[in-house]
Amino acid sequence: MQCLECGTELQRLENEHLFSCCGLTLHEYALRHHMPLDLILSPDQINVADRVMDYARASACPGETARSLLQGFRLAGLLKDEGEFTVLPGDVRRLDLLLWNLQYLKDFGFRFRQEYRFDTATNRVVADNRLKARRSNLARQYGMELSLVPPPDFLMALAGCIAQVGELHAGYLFIPVPGRRDAQEIIGSLKRLRNISMVMLETGEPGGGVMLRSHRRADSDRLFESLRELLQMMPGVWERFHVTTPEVTVVKELVFDSAHFITDHPAKCSNLHGGRYTLQVKVAGRIDPVTGCVIDYGYLKRVVNQRVVDRFDHHNLNFVASELAWRSSTEMLCVYIWEQLIDYLPGMAELQLYETQQSWCHYSGPDLKSYQASGSSFLLHHFDELDVRSLQLREQIMDGQGGRLSVVA
Numbered sequence: 001m002q003c004l005e006c007g008t009e010l011q012r013l014e015n016e017h018l019f020s021c022c023g024l025t026l027h028e029y030a031l032r033h034h035m036p037l038d039l040i041l042s043p044d045q046i047n048v049a050d051r052v053m054d055y056a057r058a059s060a061c062p063g064e065t066a067r068s069l070l071q072g073f074r075l076a077g078l079l080k081d082e083g084e085f086t087v088l089p090g091d092v093r094r095l096d097l098l099l100w101n102l103q104y105l106k107d108f109g110f111r112f113r114q115e116y117r118f119d120t121a122t123n124r125v126v127a128d129n130r131l132k133a134r135r136s137n138l139a140r141q142y143g144m145e146l147s148l149v150p151p152p153d154f155l156m157a158l159a160g161c162i163a164q165v166g167e168l169h170a171g172y173l174f175i176p177v178p179g180r181r182d183a184q185e186i187i188g189s190l191k192r193l194r195n196i197s198m199v200m201l202e203t204g205e206p207g208g209g210v211m212l213r214s215h216r217r218a219d220s221d222r223l224f225e226s227l228r229e230l231l232q233m234m235p236g237v238w239e240r241f242h243v244t245t246p247e248v249t250v251v252k253e254l255v256f257d258s259a260h261f262i263t264d265h266p267a268k269c270s271n272l273h274g275g276r277y278t279l280q281v282k283v284a285g286r287i288d289p290v291t292g293c294v295i296d297y298g299y300l301k302r303v304v305n306q307r308v309v310d311r312f313d314h315h316n317l318n319f320v321a322s323e324l325a326w327r328s329s330t331e332m333l334c335v336y337i338w339e340q341l342i343d344y345l346p347g348m349a350e351l352q353l354y355e356t357q358q359s360w361c362h363y364s365g366p367d368l369k370s371y372q373a374s375g376s377s378f379l380l381h382h383f384d385e386l387d388v389r390s391l392q393l394r395e396q397i398m399d400g401q402g403g404r405l406s407v408v409a
């Protein structure tokens with residue numbers, strides 16, 4: 001086999017050769033030369049069992065940065081136990097960040113591993129880039145770290161967490177946090193230390209976690225400013241959130257079957273009737289240079305299902321929400337759906353809602369900043385908020401004697 005980097009003829013390609021020849025790992029080499037790993041690796045390089053005895057024990061006194069980073073990875077739910085090992089998963093696009101973490105996490109006995117395994121689901125060889133340590137090295141550390149004395153540095157831990165799992169959408173920072181108590185701690189500490197507000201969103205995250213979002217764009221700015229020095233130390237992290245990339249609009253289409261009627265409608269729409277609605281949710285934003293995506297379609301689908309489809313599907317729209325009881329027109333539905341989603345999708349650019357294939361409308365509502373300033377549209381709240389008793393003319397409804405409603409026989 002010939003190395004495509006230096007032209008040397010080799011028995012087989014190994015990381016040892018590539019490191020000295022071009023500094024790439026086999027996985028990166030495969031991507032650079034768009035070759036499947038199956039072609040590059042020999043069978044004895046695949047599914048190699050790792051021996052725990054080859055891994056160091058933790059140092060007696062791990063450094064402060066190592067402790068804080070570990071806490072950050074625990075908050076992000078990234079540390080996974082695998083047999084006798086604890087693993088921090090990496091990403092081939094961000095090997096530099098993984099290796100930056102490693103220089104500190106060595107204190108806990110972590111090593112970098114690029115492991116190749118045959119994936120029976122896809123029938124191909126895949127590579128995992130990860131840091132690995134003896135599980136026993138961390139047993140005491142990441143169970144109850146908040147109670148350890150002294151506690152790990154909060155801002156460093158948060159920076160480590162954001163570097164791995166944070167995402168920026170329309171200027172709002174999103175952080176998925178698997179533990180609700182951890183999420184509360186983050187909210188409380190940021191408020192106390194830096195007067196930064198985060199809100200907790202229920203987004204149906206796998207495993208029952210929650211999503212933290214900066215309350216306002218100004219909170220994102222303050223948070224990035226507070227963490228600037230830490231994030232700038234980590235390779236590629238500050239750039240990831242701040243570099244200019246192309247803006248793209250992504251669209252998710254979902255359907256629901258609902259019945260409705262239009263109160264007072266002069267024609268047949270006053271009858272209860274049903275149909276299949278098609279909802280297209282469009283989200284615009286910059287491409288995240290690490291994920292290659294504007295937003296995860298899975299997240300988009302989860303949120304729209306949870307906030308809209310699961311509530312509307314196989315229901316009478318007039319009775320699903322008081323805001324729609326009077327007018328469940330597609331126009332009113334659009335305004336209502338927009339308000340259900342904007343907190344979760346601040347990059348939302350447009351909704352397109354089809355009541356039939358021949359009848360639809362589209363709507364671009366206020367962005368999150370304007371929505372926070374103006375609140376919910378008055379259109380939706382006529383019957384919610386109207387205090388009928390304050391309208392003196394209402395007395396005319398009464399017959400003036402027994403206080404009974406006039407009835408036309």
Ligand SMILES: [Zn+2]
Pocket residue numbers: 003004005006007008017018021022
């Ligand atoms: Zn070479």
